[in-house]
Amino acid sequence: MTNNRRMLVLRAVVEDYIRSQEPVGSSSITRGHDLGVSPATVRNDMAALEDEGYLVQPHTSAGRIPTEKGYRYFVDKLATVVPLSAAQRRGIDTFLSGSVSLEDTLQRAARLLSGITGQVAVVASPSLARSALRRLEIVPLAAGVLLVVVITDTGRVAQRSVSQPDAPDADCVARLSDAINGQCQGMSLEQAGARIAEIAASPSFADDGAQGLGATLAQVFTDMASQEQAGGLYMAGASKLAQRPAVDIADLAPLFDALEEQVVLMKLMTSLSEVSSQAGGVSVAIGSETHTPGLLHASVVTSGYGKSSGGEANAAKGSEPVAFVGSIGPTHMDYVTTMAAVRAVARYLTGFMNREEHGESA
Template sequence: MTNNRRMLVLRAVVEDYIRSQEPVGSSSITRDHALGVSSATVRNDMAALEDEGYLVQPHTSAGRIPTEKGYRYFVDKLATVVPLSAAQRRGIDTFLSGSVSLEDTLQRAARLLSRITGQVAVVASPSLARSALRRLEIVPLTPGVLLVVVITDTGRVAQRTLNLADCPDADGVAKLSDAVNEQCQGMSLLQAAECVGRISASPAFTGMQSLGASLAEVFGDMASQEQSSNLYMAGASTLTRSSVANVADLAPLFDALEEQVVLMKLMSSLSEVSSKAGGVSVAIGSETHTPGLMHASVVTSGYGRSSSPSKATDGDESAAAAEPVAFVGSIGPTHMDYAATMAAVRAVARYLTGFMSREESGEQV
């Protein structure tokens, strides 16, 4: 689209339809938007936009409504994502700063995002597969029984119990634990598994190969058995009561929300390319490739990006620094308020990224 006036007409139609959910006519655009042209000119532009696939006329005598193509052009070229005000940001900080754990923070974030947008909010917890080792603790429980506590850079804490017939004494356990913390910190759990194997095979740790192998297996199992994350959702009931939702579209939408594996895959892939559109990615209708979301849009951003060089591949540390460990997103009708939703998702994602950074550095949140 190269006609600047048509771009303004398309923006006016999208914004008016988002606000009213009623087909938009040329006369209302002329009245409500200072385009400086006649109603007939606007009508001609709307007809051209319809021919180009950006608008559609649901009834012969009705105004126009945006198509998926129209929404896509609006999001990519026309929508202005205004940062949240200082008061809104303080409200987010106040609501989320009272949390007592990572899980509580993520639950609160989902509730808050839903409250801001009036839509379904989805927040994923960081999976262990995407986490890096912050600290290992090995606690002897009884002779031959050890409690292994793994603390990650994403704030996750995982525990495993080891039963060893040839368990080293407490000093040996502490020595190996200290070496792992010194040499493997900041590595992914799979990398840490290899690191532990090398440490326990060294002459300085003679007689600890069994414990080392067991620890390596623990790290590997944690990474491979939890490729997915927990999902925290909020706002389904709010969307049901919302005037922006088409009741006929809600049943397939709720069915799609039940398919958490599909939803996880979709939103994870979107979050990985969320460097576009100011750190937010948007999938509209058929772009989601999910039957239940044909009349919905998904706005997603990654959060908690790792800055650990050990996570880079082929020496590309910048790629590692941009890798999200999880995502936050909002799901609503295709006629959602994109600018407001994108701003809210981005703001919550940035808060969660800051939260993860404070967790990683050990600061008080």
């Protein structure tokens, strides 16, 4: 679409329909927008936009509403991600800075985003596969049973109890822990797993019976690293979405079913957060673009947060996010507000991850 005036007419229709959820006519466009042309000219432009698939006329005598193609053009070409005001940013900082842990921060982020948009907010916790080792602790629980505590640079804390009947003495366990923390800090969990096996097999531990424990720890790290979707999902706002005016209840049932399919949702939103092809690092999937039957009448706005780390093996992935934050709502959602809010929350969480990585208090 190359006609500049026609582009402005499309933007006016989308903005008015988002605000009113009523079909938009040419007269209301000329009254509400300074286009400098007559209603007849606008009417001709709207007819052309309908022929091109950007608008549709639900009833013969009614105005027009945007199609999925119209929303896509609006998001790609017309919508701009307007930064939040200083007061709004301070509000986000104040609300989220009171959290006491990573989990609390992510729960608060979901509630905050839902409150801003009036839609479903989804926040994923960082996957272990994209986290790097900050510290390992090994705690004896009982004879032959050890608790392995892995603390990552993203703030995740993962625990596994392991049975190790031939565990070495406490002094050897402490020395092995120190060696692992000294040599593996900053490595991805996959890298650390491989290195741990080498450390335990080194001459320094040859006579201490550490090889068995080293093999167990290496397997624990490998298992954790394979859990690409290990991070949990924090959701909020389903009731807000159901209470919104002009939301078709018939469209909500499949949407809520889709929200129950967390594996599908994780895959979709992780993929979107990695693309970040839209302005401001925010990705939008509209209707059929989600490839999810329950979201055919919904849009998903997503941004990644944090940054994967883990040495040379992950150098090519260094710009990938460790997790995502997103909003799900009807296709007639307020894209400008939603995109700005998602980006702002993602940026806060990225800052939080950076503080976690450097061991600073949030």
